[in-house]
Amino acid sequence: MDSLTIRETFLRFFTERGARRYDSAPLIPNDPSLLLTIAGMVPFKPYFLGDATPPSKRAVSYQKCVRTNDIENVGRTTRHLSFFEMLGNFSFGDYFKREAIRWAYQLSVEGYGLDPERIWVTIYQDDDEAERCWLEETDIPLERIQRVGVPEGADRQDASDNFWSTGGPGPCGPCSELNYDRGPAWGEEGGPLVNGERYLEYYNLVFMQYVQDAEGRVTGDLPAPSVDTGLGLERMAVLLQDVDNVFETDLFAPLLARAQELTGAGYGDGVEETDVSLRVIAEHARTSAFLIGDGVLPAKEGRGYVLRRLLRRAVRHGQLLGVDVGGGQPLLVPMVEQVIERMRGSYPDLATQRELITRIAAAEEADFGARIRQGLEKVDTAIEALGGRDQAAGSAFPGEVAFELHDTFGFPVELTAEIAADAGLDLDRDRFEELMDAQRARARAAAKRGGGAVDINTYRSAASAVGATEFVGYGDLVAESELGAIVTPGGLLDAASEGDEVEVVLPRTPFYAEGGGQIGDAGTLRTETGRLEVTDTQEALDGLIVHRARVVAGEVHTGQAVAAEVDPDRRVATARSHSATHILHATIKELLGDHAQQAGSLVTPGRLRFDFPHFDRVSREELDLLERTVNRRVVADPYVQTEVLPLEEARSAGAVANFGEKYGEVVRVVTIGDFSKELCGGTHVPTGAKVGTITVVREESIGSNTRRIEALTGEDAFTYLTRERLVAEEVSRLLEVPTDQAVARVGSLLERLKAAEKELSAARGAALSQDAARIAADADREDGLAVVVHRVDGVTMDDLRRLATEVRGHLATRGVVVAATATEDGKAQLICAVTSDLADAGVAARDILHPAARIVGGGAGGKGDLAQAGGKQGDRLEEALAVAAREARTAGGGA
Numbered sequence: 001m002d003s004l005t006i007r008e009t010f011l012r013f014f015t016e017r018g019a020r021r022y023d024s025a026p027l028i029p030n031d032p033s034l035l036l037t038i039a040g041m042v043p044f045k046p047y048f049l050g051d052a053t054p055p056s057k058r059a060v061s062y063q064k065c066v067r068t069n070d071i072e073n074v075g076r077t078t079r080h081l082s083f084f085e086m087l088g089n090f091s092f093g094d095y096f097k098r099e100a101i102r103w104a105y106q107l108s109v110e111g112y113g114l115d116p117e118r119i120w121v122t123i124y125q126d127d128d129e130a131e132r133c134w135l136e137e138t139d140i141p142l143e144r145i146q147r148v149g150v151p152e153g154a155d156r157q158d159a160s161d162n163f164w165s166t167g168g169p170g171p172c173g174p175c176s177e178l179n180y181d182r183g184p185a186w187g188e189e190g191g192p193l194v195n196g197e198r199y200l201e202y203y204n205l206v207f208m209q210y211v212q213d214a215e216g217r218v219t220g221d222l223p224a225p226s227v228d229t230g231l232g233l234e235r236m237a238v239l240l241q242d243v244d245n246v247f248e249t250d251l252f253a254p255l256l257a258r259a260q261e262l263t264g265a266g267y268g269d270g271v272e273e274t275d276v277s278l279r280v281i282a283e284h285a286r287t288s289a290f291l292i293g294d295g296v297l298p299a300k301e302g303r304g305y306v307l308r309r310l311l312r313r314a315v316r317h318g319q320l321l322g323v324d325v326g327g328g329q330p331l332l333v334p335m336v337e338q339v340i341e342r343m344r345g346s347y348p349d350l351a352t353q354r355e356l357i358t359r360i361a362a363a364e365e366a367d368f369g370a371r372i373r374q375g376l377e378k379v380d381t382a383i384e385a386l387g388g389r390d391q392a393a394g395s396a397f398p399g400e401v402a403f404e405l406h407d408t409f410g411f412p413v414e415l416t417a418e419i420a421a422d423a424g425l426d427l428d429r430d431r432f433e434e435l436m437d438a439q440r441a442r443a444r445a446a447a448k449r450g451g452g453a454v455d456i457n458t459y460r461s462a463a464s465a466v467g468a469t470e471f472v473g474y475g476d477l478v479a480e481s482e483l484g485a486i487v488t489p490g491g492l493l494d495a496a497s498e499g500d501e502v503e504v505v506l507p508r509t510p511f512y513a514e515g516g517g518q519i520g521d522a523g524t525l526r527t528e529t530g531r532l533e534v535t536d537t538q539e540a541l542d543g544l545i546v547h548r549a550r551v552v553a554g555e556v557h558t559g560q561a562v563a564a565e566v567d568p569d570r571r572v573a574t575a576r577s578h579s580a581t582h583i584l585h586a587t588i589k590e591l592l593g594d595h596a597q598q599a600g601s602l603v604t605p606g607r608l609r610f611d612f613p614h615f616d617r618v619s620r621e622e623l624d625l626l627e628r629t630v631n632r633r634v635v636a637d638p639y640v641q642t643e644v645l646p647l648e649e650a651r652s653a654g655a656v657a658n659f660g661e662k663y664g665e666v667v668r669v670v671t672i673g674d675f676s677k678e679l680c681g682g683t684h685v686p687t688g689a690k691v692g693t694i695t696v697v698r699e700e701s702i703g704s705n706t707r708r709i710e711a712l713t714g715e716d717a718f719t720y721l722t723r724e725r726l727v728a729e730e731v732s733r734l735l736e737v738p739t740d741q742a743v744a745r746v747g748s749l750l751e752r753l754k755a756a757e758k759e760l761s762a763a764r765g766a767a768l769s770q771d772a773a774r775i776a777a778d779a780d781r782e783d784g785l786a787v788v789v790h791r792v793d794g795v796t797m798d799d800l801r802r803l804a805t806e807v808r809g810h811l812a813t814r815g816v817v818v819a820a821t822a823t824e825d826g827k828a829q830l831i832c833a834v835t836s837d838l839a840d841a842g843v844a845a846r847d848i849l850h851p852a853a854r855i856v857g858g859g860a861g862g863k864g865d866l867a868q869a870g871g872k873q874g875d876r877l878e879e880a881l882a883v884a885a886r887e888a889r890t891a892g893g894g895a
Contacts, residue, residue, distance in 0.1 A: 036303055074284070454489050473512050503549070637687050826874045
């Protein structure tokens, strides 16, 4: 059975039993506690927690997942994968253990044709109910049911104890796992507790009953017992295609074949190191293609770091197989193209994002390929310093070298650890982390976020008391409502007084909650006894809008009638920016390519920020064309239409879904003219001309292959342009030329200034040359050593260097020159030049300057015969020169 049939068999089985089918959610989860989507249940977490109401109590899905806890083992074994597909059936307070167990068995035997005599089951150690269900609902005997757990009183460390969680705060519960006996060829019998390789686990049934905190402690029961299951597509393919491991299935065989073509290496020829490298290349190419396709871009931290680590590990293994990475022999691009071709039928977004995926892969390969040789030379040097590969085994690989590789050459530390392990060394991670912590401390600019945070259970209590918030702000900026709940970090309050900072929940509100890049609304809430100023609006839970506010007059009580009024000027200015963002997005994709899809945005009153993948700086000419095009579209005054459609209908109509955004079954579509159609819940102007104007004020890089454009809109854009016009007019007045000639006039003046400076420099150089002979003649000579210490203020560092080298030329042999100047801003600069014979004898100019540099508050640097120094304490320059003279005589006299 091929993998596509395995997937469709699963989905069909449960849709026939009343489940609603869901396609895969993105790998970027809408969950701040998770870096990536790690399981099929992640998109359904709000339903399990009771924070949102599911459209159906039964669901079935296929979900792409990435786990990063054992990347270093991927390729080294045939079991570990960083990317896998989870097939899952779910019950949100509907069916529970009995139905889940019965259907899992039926699917295994009737749907997939597995031999019932070879199915074994594990259950949690005290789950008697699950055992009864297995015995009553299936043909599996008691001797093939094994209890798994941990010794009494011990902490649960991982999922191997048949108690499952996401690894963070959230739903959890006991599991039943289905395992298949692959036969005597796989070792001793005795069930999964004895031999996990022979009895391969392929289906996990999690009975969600509890909620756990971040430390893994069970803190309570779920609102309703639920079911979360996961059947690994890759593992089921191993069983149904009768192969030894996942790399021999139809999911990986074509990728391995392509890797062999590109590297010239053979898989399964008896060379384990070659097999490892080919598996790494195939597996990491698959994971990387899906990550990039879902909007993850290479970065120094977070999920972007995971992607970079995978790509660079693949490049490293290509290099091990003889691929000239970075030297014109492509590896990653043809590999990800193979992934796209193989998987586009099930995941059409891969084909849509083809250009982005291939460009990112090519850029990372070129970047790392150019540096990998230098980095590997550093590794070899460090190993040689430990006595070579034969002698170094068992030693610690220096943390300092790992830090340099990470900081300078872009080596993920895990890759360095892997390379060191190949040589038998353990990385000194403590030292590496010490250096990383020091770097983070130096770079930390943002202040720590202060104040208390509201516990999520408090928000749940508010949601239970008030219900879901009805948003009425698309059409109205004023609404009558009721003060439903007052939320604080300490819990719910019945009242708040003047000066209190609280969060307020209303059953209906015109205030827009931050989302889709648009900031939350501000405004006022009035009751008969008090007034609150709303500074921000957020969605604390799905459907629960909270107004962050301060009581500025009187006091307010729950249950009071409330007049809610949004700040109209702020809302209108924000709407201009949001519509402008859509116009900008559509135009950027037209001018730069479809890969330039929104990767982040910030929409504020009168200003917008737009992030997008791109591989080069956007040129001045491109920015000019972009600005002209967006404003031409604004002036054309296109109608801005909004409509609510089912998600699939909206996508079929061509609506763009942005990276990282969460969409429900029914979505709002915003269409501007005939050029922009996006899924968007934000607020917009009614027609394009209401935007006013759009002015681009900045374009910059914010990371590898990611650009950012900032622009002003409406009144803010007019204010900016007016200020720029006034500046231009003042420049024209000072130059006494018309405004349209000012640039040419400034250019002409700059050319004349440059020529004058060149003439002045030449004259100054000639004067210095004349002085050099005189200064050299006045050298302090003792025991055959000539020392010159000379101060000349008001010259540049280049002039000072020229003077020192020319004086040295006049000394010819056994001479040391120290020249210094004090700058207009009170700093000190010094140059030391020694003759070549002294330099050959080991006299270093830097060593002579170093003590003097410390006196003026700086440091010294340079090569053997020439060094320079500087410091902020120019008032101590004479003291520094005296020390330099002493050092010169000591160093030169001993040579």
